[in-house]
Amino acid sequence: MAEAYIVEALRTPGGRRKGALADVHPADLGAVVLDALVGRTGIDPAAIEDVILGCVSQAGEQAFAFARNVVLASSLPDSVPAVTIDRQCGSSQQALHFAAQAVMSGTQDVVVAAGVESMTRVPMGSNFMLHMQAGIGTGPWSEAIRKRYGVSEFSQFVGAQMVADKYGLSREDMDAFALGSHQRAAAAIRNGAFEAEIVPVRTTSGLFSQDEGVRFDASAEAIAAVKPIREGGGITAANASQMTDGASAALVVSEAALKRHNLTPLARIHSLTVTAGDPVIMLEEPIPATRKALARAGMHLADIDLFEVNEAFAAVPMAWLKALEADPAKLNVNGGAIALGHPLGASGTKLMATLVHALRARGKRWGLQTMCEGGGIANVTIIEALGS
Numbered sequence: 097m098a099e100a101y102i103v104e105a106l107r108t109p110g111g112r113r114k115g116a117l118a119d120v121h122p123a124d125l126g127a128v129v130l131d132a133l134v135g136r137t138g139i140d141p142a143a144i145e146d147v148i149l150g151c152v153s154q155a156g157e158q159a160f161a162f163a164r165n166v167v168l169a170s171s172l173p174d175s176v177p178a179v180t181i182d183r184q185c186g187s188s189q190q191a192l193h194f195a196a197q198a199v200m201s202g203t204q205d206v207v208v209a210a211g212v213e214s215m216t217r218v219p220m221g222s223n224f225m226l227h228m229q230a231g232i233g234t235g236p237w238s239e240a241i242r243k244r245y246g247v248s249e250f251s252q253f254v255g256a257q258m259v260a261d262k263y264g265l266s267r268e269d270m271d272a273f274a275l276g277s278h279q280r281a282a283a284a285i286r287n288g289a290f291e292a293e294i295v296p297v298r299t300t301s302g303l304f305s306q307d308e309g310v311r312f313d314a315s316a317e318a319i320a321a322v323k324p325i326r327e328g329g330g331i332t333a334a335n336a337s338q339m340t341d342g343a344s345a346a347l348v349v350s351e352a353a354l355k356r357h358n359l360t361p362l363a364r365i366h367s368l369t370v371t372a373g374d375p376v377i378m379l380e381e382p383i384p385a386t387r388k389a390l391a392r393a394g395m396h397l398a399d400i401d402l403f404e405v406n407e408a409f410a411a412v413p414m415a416w417l418k419a420l421e422a423d424p425a426k427l428n429v430n431g432g433a434i435a436l437g438h439p440l441g442a443s444g445t446k447l448m449a450t451l452v453h454a455l456r457a458r459g460k461r462w463g464l465q466t467m468c469e470g471g472g473i474a475n476v477t478i479i480e481a482l483g484s
Contacts, residue, residue, distance in 0.1 A: 100199040100348050101361035102479065104137050105449035106295050107344035109307045110437030111216075116304045117297060117341035118216045122151075122158050125297065126166035126212040129345040132295040133208060134171065137347055139357050141171065145204040147178035148194050150187025150211035151441035154180060155223035157214065166212060182441070183370075184470030185408060187211055188344060189444025189477060195348040196365045205353040210345035211442035220339065220440065245376055252470070255378035256336070256409035257329045262377070263415040267330035270410035271319045274335040274434045277407060278314035281431025285310060289430050289457065293449040309338045309437045335410040340437025344446035360483070363452050363463075367393040367478035374472050379412050381474035382466040383419045389464070389476035397422055400478070401460035404447040406467030407432035416466075429454055443467065448477065455481035 106129050111117030117125065126149065134141045149163035163178035183190040188211025195207035227233050235249075242248055260270065284290055285306060296305035311318075322334040354361060369389035373381045382405060390397060403426050405413040413432065417424055430450055433443065444467065451463045466476045 098200050098202055099351055100196040100365045101351070101354060102363040102365065102452060103347040103349055103359045103361055104133055105293065105346040105362065105445065105452045106132050106136070107293055107446045107449045108295055108297050108342050109304055110309055110439060111304065111341040112308045112437070113216050113339040113341065115308050115341070116299060116301065117214070119300050120297060122212050122214040122217060123162070123165040123169040125214060125341065125343045126210060127170035128297050129210060129295055129343045130166065130170040130172055130208065133345050133347050137359060139206065139347070139359065142173050142175060143206050143357060144172060144176045144208055145206050146198065147176060147208045147210060148191040149178060149180050150183070150191045150444055151180050151213060152182055152184055152187055153213065153218045153220060153223045153440070154182060155226070156218045158212070158218045183473060183475070185406065185438070185440055186444055186467050186469040186473065186475040187441040189448070189465065189467060189475040190370070192346055192348065192445055192448060192477060193368045193370065193475060196368060199348055199350045205350040207348050208345055209348055209445055210343070211445050212343040213440040213442045214341045215339040215439060216341050247376060250375050250378060250471070252378060252408070253325050253331060255376065256331045256411050257326065258377045259379050259415050260330050260411040263418050265330070265411050265414050269414065270330055270335040271316065273410040273414055274319055275314055275316055277428065277431045277434040278311045280429065281307065281310045281435035282312045284430035289454070292453045307436050309340060310431070310435045331409060331411070335434065337408050337433035337438035340439040342437065342439035342442045342446060344442045344449055346445050346448055362456060363479045363481045365477065366480050369476040370473065372471065372473045378470065378472045379408060379468040380415065381472050382412065382416050382468055385474035385476045386416070386420060386464070386466055389478060393478055395478070400462045400464045401426065402429060402451060402455055402463045403427045404451045404463070404465040406438065406443060406447060407434045408438060408468055410434060412468050444475070452479065452481065456483065
């Protein structure tokens with residue numbers, strides 16, 4: 097089978113909801129990273145054979161062939177096709193998988209995987225809540241689904257608390273993890289760790305170039321003072337990911353395209369896995385997905401140098417660490433979504449950008465990325481960093 101290579105992986109800084117990126121149309125936000133991919137790699141934009149773009153809330157400004165609109169807002173020629181996909185929080189990680197599969201199959205040589213989410217301009221859940229508020233339909237879960245699983249809805253907040261309870265994670269444990277996320281992210285910013293992956297965004301207020309959600313003054317006391325989302329529970333806004341606006345993208349090419357376009361690869365995509373399980377607890381799936389991915393790749397967890405496990409809630413990477421007996425020193429070394437934000441459909445290629453550049457900065461070889469996704473699904477991507 098042909099190999100697939102990541103030539104560049106970039107992201108915008110994360111903007112707080114109603115923050116620095118609030119005035120930027122999501123199509124224009126996506127265009128920023130597409131243009132940067134072309135600019136930094138020097139590839140002829142007409143050579144791009146497809147843009148596969150993840151987006152969760154496909155409504156309003158993120159509706160109507162949204163990926164195509166991102167292309168039309170960019171400098172790419174209108175000969176470049178595009179498609180929007182939704183695998184919930186893993187949408188752009190799945191976009192990367194689809195791009196790699198296209199290259200590995202030999203059907204395409206140059207594909208962009210990307211993701212965009214403006215959680216300010218298209219609020220989470222608005223793609224179905226507005227219909228329900230208008231009396232149109234009964235929502236995404238039919239009576240047959242509710243009956244089968246004995247629930248009235250599938251809630252990530254319920255799932256997060258179930259994970260915390262199952263793995264014995266206390267409020268104090270999760271708060272401590274959240275503090276560490278802010279501390280690692282703050283250190284990464286101070287050390288310039290994100291400079292290679294971040295594309296600044298020009299806004300009405302000037303050039304936005306640094307993640308907005310990181311609390312440099314985060315303290316255990318401030319995090320502990322935040323009220324739980326559900327009374328008696330341990331999940332709070334402080335130990336969960338931040339609602340964020342952002343975009344990200346990766347250029348995936350074949351070996352032939354490397355030579356044809358004189359490109360230098362940053363990483364090789366080694367293994368692609370997706371699994372699904374219990375949609376009620378929902379957020380636990382990265383654990384069996386990682387086991388399956390490693391088995392399919394013929395690898396052991398100890399072979400992996402760095403892990404990116406999305407911090408949708410602190411309970412998710414903490415349970416993953418505990419179940420797999422993984423080394424916490426390898427996990428989310430530059431902080432995670434609790435500090436840096438979780439722009440839903442953009443988080444997959446956002447985490448990949450961080451993973452690729454973190455591996456190369458440290459002279460490490462193997463990286464593994466996974467994240468929980470709505471419906472009890474999880475993607476796992478294993479990459480091999482090349483050069484430094």
